[in-house]
Amino acid sequence: MSDYYIHQDQKRCIGCRACELHCKTTHDVPVGPSFCKIIPVGPEVVGGVPRIHFVFMPCFHCEQPWCVAVCPTGAMNQRQKDGIVSVDRSLCIGCKTCITACPWGAPQWDKETGKVFKCDFCKDRLDEGLEPSCVTGCTTAALKWVTPAESSALRRERFAKGIAKDIPDR
C-alpha cells in the first residue's frame, strides 16, 4: 500500500518551479503537460505583508485511485508492492476517462502519442534507492520524501516550536 508522501515545507518554498523542471528533464516530458505543478495562490495581506502560498500539486497516489477504477483497459494501474499509480502506455487507448475521474488533474495528456502519462513518483529512481527528482533537485530543500506519519510529525514540530517562541519566559 502507498506509504509515500511528498512533504512541502511552505516556509522554505520560494515558488521557483525547480521541482517542475527537474521532473520534466527526468522524464523528458514535452512542452505542455507537467507531472507536477506549483500553483501560486495570492498574494493576500496578512499582518501588513502580502503573503503567497505555493501549492505543490504532484499526483497524490491515492489509496483508492479513481483513475485506476475507471480505466477500461487496465493501463492505469497501482503497483502492488508500494501503491504507486502509473500508466502502462502500451495499454492506454487515450479515452481520457482517468482525466475526467481525477479531481486533482494529475493524469496528463500527451498529444504526440495520444495517450495519458503522469507522475509515477519516479519509481525507477525509487527502485535504485533514490528519491523523486522533484525532491532531489528542489532549490531550497522545501520538498521532503517522507511517510505520511513523518509529515504529520514535521507539522506538529513546527507548530510547537512556533508557539513556544511566543511564550515570554520560556
Add this chain to the structure above:
Amino acid sequence: MADTGRATVYSICVMCTVRCPIEVEVENGQVKKIWGNPHVLGGRHLCPRGAAGKVFQNDSERLQYPMMRDGERGEGKWKRATWDEALDYIADKLKASIDKYGGESVVLGDRGGGFTDLQKAFIKALGSPNYLNHHGACSSSVHNAHNAIAGHRRNTVAYDFKNCKYTVLYGRNILESIGTKEAKDFIDALESGMKFVHIDVRWNYTAAKADRFFIIRPGTDYAFNLALINTILRDNLYDAEFVDRWVLGMKELEEFIGPYAPEWAERETGIPAKEIRAIAHEAADLKPAVVFNQGWMTAWTENDYYFRRSIYILNALMGVYEAKGGLLFSKGEAAAGYKPVKMLKPLSPKVDRKRLDGVGWKYKHLSEDYGMAQMLPYAILKEDPYPVKALICYRFDPLSSFPDPAAYLEGLKKLDLLLSIDVNYSHIGWYSDVVLPECTYLERTDPVLVKKGPKPALWLRRQAVEPKYDSKPKWWIFKQLAERLGIGEYFPYNTIEELIEWQLQDTGIKLSDFDEKGVVSLSDKQILWDRKDGLQFKTPSGKIEFLSSLLEDNGIPSFPVYESPKKPPKGQYRLVTGKIGVHTQGTSLNNPYLNEIQSENTLWINTGEAERLGVATGDTVEVSVKGVTQEVKASVTDHIHPEAVFTLHGYGREIPLQTRAYQKGMRDNTLMKGLLKPTVGGNCPITECFVKIKKKP
C-alpha cells in the same frame, strides 16, 4: 567524459552568471540529467534554469555554425562559413584596423564574471586598453561604491547568511533572482530565526517572506538609509570599537547627517518614521550578525552611487566586516598557503593607451575592471578620444542589456568589424558581420576558476558531452585568432588540458584532482582575519573611508547634499524592471521549458492608477516614450507604488530565429531613451525612465 554507458561529470553551470557547481549525468554520450553538485551544495539542489540546461544543449534554435553576413547589417541574411573562412576574415579586419588606427581601435565587450582571463588577455595582447563589460547596466555603482569606501568590489566580500540574524534588502529579490546556494542559505537563515526587512517599489516573492515590507517611493532608498544612519549616530547605536579602529570620516558623516531625521525620510520615502527608528534599533541590537545587502537592482538612479555608499556605511557602523553573520572577506590561493593559479593576461606587455570611456583618466574614481560600455557608441561616432573600428562581443549583448538600443546602433554602424561570439542568438549577433558559435557549457572545458571566499577553492567547468553542431570552445576560438594575429605566444597551449596544467603548475594541484568532487578545496575551514589588526581594506589609508580620498582627490564630494529623485511628470510613470526565478533575462527566454512557464512579460500598474487609465488586468496597453511605443498586457495590482510601473526585463526578443521568444511581450530597454550616459557611479541611470501608458484602442 564517456561516449557510451553512464558517467558522472562535475562541472559549472552558466544558465546564469551565478555559476553554480553542477553534477551532470551522462548516458550514451547524451546529457541525461543535471543536478547541483552535492559535494559543494550539500545536496543535488539546483534552480529551474540550471535544470533546463539539458534542453538548451539539445535545442536546434541555438547558434550552430559560423555565419557571415550576406546583406546589410541587421537584414538577417546569412551564409554559413567554415571556421577557417570566418577566422581569416576576422583576423584580416582586425589587422587592418590595428595597422591603421592602432591596437586601441579594437574593443572587447564581455559579459563579465569569473571566466574573463582569456578575453582580457586577448584584447590586452592586441595592445588595446578597451575591455568593457555589461556592468554599466548592472552593478557598476555597487562595485565602484565599495571600491572607494573600502577598496573592495561588491563580490570580494561574501554574506554569511548562515549565521546572520538581521538583513535589510533593497530591491534585492534574492528568492527570485536565484543563486542556488544563496537562496538555500537565506531560507536556512530564516528557519534559524533571521529577521529581514524588504524594501522595494513593488511586492515580489522575496517580500512575501519578509518580517517587514515597505513599498518605497521610487528612487528614495537613499533617503531611507540616511535616516537610519541619522538614528544610529543620534542614539549611539554603532559599534564604537570597530568604528574607532577602522573608520575614517565619522566627524564629516556626523556633520552631514544632521538634517536627515526619520520624519524627513518619512515625507520623502513614505515609510513611517517610527518604523525607520525601529529598524535601526533592531539591527543594532543584533550587530554584528547583520547584513545591509548591497544589492544591485531597482534603484539605478542618477544618485545610485551615493545610495550604495550609504549601504556600506551602515555595514561599517554595525561593524559587520569579518564578523560571524556579517560580511566575510574573500580569500584566494595565497591566504590558504598556495602559490597562485597562473593567468594569461600578465604574459603580454603593459598597455599604456588611455581607455575610450574615460575610466582611469577622466573618471579616475571608476574601476577599469568594468568600464562604461554605455560610452562606446559615442566614442565611435565622435572618434573621441580616438578612432574605434572593431568590436568583439563575447557573450556581450549591449542591445539587450543597455538602454536605448537605437542609439547604441548608431555608433555600431560606423564600425569596420562587428563580431559576436556567443552560444545564443543575440540582438548584437543579429547586427554583426560575423557570428561565431561557442559550444555550450556542457560541451566545453574552461580554464580553472579560482573561487575566492572565506573558504577558497578551485572550481572547474568540464566538458560532459561532445559539442553539438559546428560549435567550438572559447579557448580554441581565441587561440586561433591569436595565432592569426601574431600574438600566439601569449597563449601557450594547444589543448585545454595543457592550459589547465600550466595554470596549476605552481600550486601542486593536478587536473585529475578535480575528478572526485569537481572542485579542489584550498582550505578545510574558514580563513578569518583578525578584526582588531588583520582586516585588509585596500584604500589609500588601509581603513574604511567614509570621507573617501579616491573621491575627494578627484574633486567629487563624499557627502553631497541629498537631492530628491524626480517625480514622474503628470500622466507618466517610472519604469522599473526586474527578474523571475525561471529566466535569466533575454538569454533563457527561448528555452522550450522555461519559455513554457513564462513566455511573456506584463506591465504591473497600481490599482488606483489603472482605474484612472481605465485599464484592467489582461488589457493590452501602449507604453511610450519619445516616439517609441511598446505593447504589453497589463497586470493590475495593489502591490506597486503608484509612481512606478514594473515589467520583467529582456522580453520582446527581435530575432526571428528564436521562434518561441520572438516578439513575445515588450522590450523594456527600447523605452529607455537617452539613458546611455555616465553617472558618478559608472552605472547607466536605467530607472530614470518615465513612460506614458494608454489602453490600446
